[in-house]
Amino acid sequence: MTEHTNAxxxxxxxxxxxxxxxxxxxxxxxxxxxxxxxxxxxxxxEFAWSIFEPEEGVFSFELFDRALDTAHRHGLRIIMGTPTATPPAWLTQKYPEVLNVNFNGQTIEHGLRRHYNYNSPKYRELCAIVVRKMAEHYRDHPAIVGWQIDNEFNCEISEFYSEADHAAFRVWLQRKYGSLAALNEAWGTVFWSQTYTDWSQVHLSRQTTAGKQPNPHLYLDEKRFISDSVIDFAKVQVDLIREIAPNHWITTNGLFGHLDSHRLTEEQLDFFSYDSYPQFSTISQNPDEQNPLADRGWSQTLSTVRSISPQFCVMEQQAGPGGWVNRMDMPSPKPGQMRLWTYQSIAHGANMVVYFRWRTAAFGHEMYWHGLNDYHNRENRRIREARGIGRELAEAGPRIASTSYKAEIAIVRDYDNEWDGEYDMWYGPFYWKSRNEWFKALTRRHIPSDNLYLRKGTTLTELQRYKALIYPHAAIMTDETAALLEEYVSQGGIVVFACRTGYKDERAQCYMRPFPGAAAKLCGISVEEFTMVKGTRTPVRMSWLADEANGVPASETAADSFNDVLLTESESAEVIATYASDYYAGKPAVTRNTFGQGEAWYYGAVFDDASAAQIIARIGLLSPADGVLELPPQVELAIREDAGGPLYFLLNYAEEEAAITLREAKTDLLTGRTVEGAVTLEGFGVLILS
Structure with a gap:
């Protein structure tokens, strides 16, 4: 990374x-x-390789030179994209080894985008040539301020099975394990006689007698390998641009699977960029989900982006109805929604918001992916809405820019559990559900939260920014991670676990210890037995004891999907709830263990909104706006803060008006007016109060 960027x-x-x-x-x-x-x-x-290099070794910059000169005359700054996401037809025809191959061994042919593989030596060579030529040509152009390398790493497909990938995987494994004996131990290959005796026998996952059923330990390493391949591929471009155009900043966009975006950003980028399409939350919504958040749920994804870059760029902000010719049929944003989504991104840390796109393409796969302008180029509602946003940010932007998002609660995540949980149905689906339910419970109670990724370099200081950490279903937990959490709790922190915690090591092998394995000491309990909640005649319930100190009455909640039956092992562990049905009725379901100055909670099931709310109340979590603002559930509260004080972002995701109450006078940053007492926030409305 460069030492400084003012982007x-x-x-x-x-x-x-x-x-x-x-x-x-x-x-x-x-x-x-x-x-x-x-x-x-x-x-x-970012998609113009066939323009920049229409045939191998022949480069043409005239079209973009004229375009950039025109933009510069109007005072516009330029982000130049490297076009490596779309290799041209001459390249894939001449060098078919650059093409990706899917799990079934079928070559992914030219015709869409992202059809290459990261480990092809020839593709890396050709990418380096075009990026070098572009950087040399544009390093002194007065309009260019930064570069976006490639476009949306691992979008469309995030698995790679070309011959180059199999070969690179073996090299990666040799570096990681050093010997076949160590590899066999890590992957447990003695099971089903999978033991390798020569490196040539080792491949990425392949077809089995039961379809796609790879060795689970291999499959986790495969995803780690894919992530490292992306980062190594990115480094080729980054190193060239740093060398040739050192005054330009570098980013890339997208948040996709099998990529450690934190490491990518730390090692290669000046900041991370994201492509924000809130309607994906609506069209991909689970029809069985209770009280869905729809586009408001996109704030959780923005929280993940913020964990990578506290301030970031949204490189593509949804500005119109979206879809390819044959998929992703998203409706048009309703009046006010584009403005709402813009401020949603800004509230969560975006200091650069780039709309996708200026005008809808008249051809190609994305000719229905509408932007600000329609085909006819006449003034429309979206243009008028964008003009209003531009006026607002011209006034309010300087006050917002120096602030950072403020939260005292973190939902904890990590790449190993996310990647392993994609395949392991004994905890993976729970990992996603509990995280979503906690976010729902927090945001509807106007308690801002961060997403925090636990990584090898995570420090105690980073954890101590938060009053409480919510870390459900962390099956993979090393002793080092457990020790860090113990230190955090001992000094006054609160950590909340859930079933299927701590029983695997970093190889995804199960510890030969009582569950919850590495977390047992911190929790002060063991798991007496466990069960999937399947085939039961009636739903399992749990009974919560009254908590008079926090004013929480006794109640019942569901105990869905999976149940750990708990046994207290420490005198400091107390039972907070018991199971109310099935053969383990009366057994401990939720415990709280005092550990030093803090406490560790163990919830024996999979969270829903109601059970998360029980713990929120019992650990005394309150909205930071408590006593200042009264807000209805449909309004999101986000806070950005600097030395000048907090900015309260109020975002109404409903079409209907929302009634809010201000207990003290505030200034609306977007209008300059003073507001106090009862205030009506229009449907899809935004207030930024200072």
Missing amino acids: LDRLSLGVCYYPEHWKEELWEDDFRRMAELGISIVRVG
Whole structure:
């Protein structure tokens, strides 16, 4: 990373633009209108390899030179994309070894995008050539301020099975394990006679008698390998740009599977960028989900992005109805929604918001992925909404830019459990459900939360920013991680676990210890027995004891999906709830263990909103706006803060008006007016109070 970049020192509004898609006579008017809307930054180039290098070794920059010069005349800054997500047809025809191969061994042919593999030596060579030529050509262009390398790593597909990948995997394993004996031990290959006797026998996962059923320990290492492959591939481009254009910042966009985006950002980027499409939360919604958050749920994903970069860029902000010709049929944002989503991104840490896109393409797979303008290029509702946002941010942006998101609660995650849990049905589905239910419970009670990734370098100081850590179903837990959590709790922190915690090591092998394994000492309990909740005639319930100190009455909640039956092992562990049904009725279901100055909770089931609410009340979590604001559940509270004090972002995700109450006078940063007492927030409305 460079020592300093001022890319996010101010709050910028931008747009994605593809000059190669449009007649040149449109450019001048397009860039003029962008500037008039308050747009100051434009992303270009990320899919234009066939323009920059129309045939091998022949480079052409004239089209983009003219476009960038035109943009510069209108005061616009440029993010240049490297075009390596879309290798051109001449390349894949001449060098078919660069193409990716799917799990079944079928080559992924040219025709869409992201059809290459990261480990092809030839592809890396060709990428390095085009990136070097672009960096040399554009290093001194006055409009260019930064680079986006590639586009959306691991989007479309996040598994790679080309011959180059199999070969690179063996090298990666040799570095990691040193010997076949160590590899066999880590993967438990003595089971079913899978033991390897020569490195040539080792491959990425392949077809088995039962379809896609790889050795689970191999499969976890495979995902670690894929992540490392992406980062190594990115480094090729980053090193060239750092060398040739050291005054430009570097980012990349997207948040996709099998990639440690934290490590990618720490080692290669100046900051992370994300592509924000809140309607994905709506169209992919589980029809059986209770009280879904819809587009508000996107705030949890933005929290993940913030864990990578406290301040970040949204490189693609949804600006219209979206979809490819054959999929992703998202409706048009309703009046006010585009503005709401823009401020949702800003509230969660985005200091640069780039709309996708300026004008809807008239051809290709994304000709229905609408942006600010429609095909006809006339003024429309979305343009008027963007103009209003541009005016607001011209006034409010300087106050917002220096602030950072503030939360005292963190939902804890880690890559090993996410990747292993994709395959392991004995905890993976629970990992996602409990996290979502906790976020629901917190956000509806106006308690801001962070997503915190536990990693090998995580420090006690990082944990101590939070009053409580919610870490459900962390099956993989090393003794080092457990020791860090013990230190955090002993000094006054609160940690909340759930069933299926701590029983695996980093190889994803089960400890030969009483459950919850590495977390047992901290929790002061063991798991007497456990069961999937399947085939029971009636739903399992748990009974919570009254907590008079916190004013919480006795109650019952569901105990869904999986149940750990607990046994207290420490005198400091107390039973908070017992199971109320099935053969283990009356047995401990929830415990709290005093550990030093803090406490560790163990919840024996899979969380829902009601059970998360029980713990929220019993550990005394309150909204930071308590006593200042009264907010209805449909309004999200987010807080950004600096030395000048907090900014309260109030985001109404409902079409209906919301009644809020301010117990003290505040200034609405977007209008400059003073507000106090009863206030009506319009449907999809936004207030930023200081």
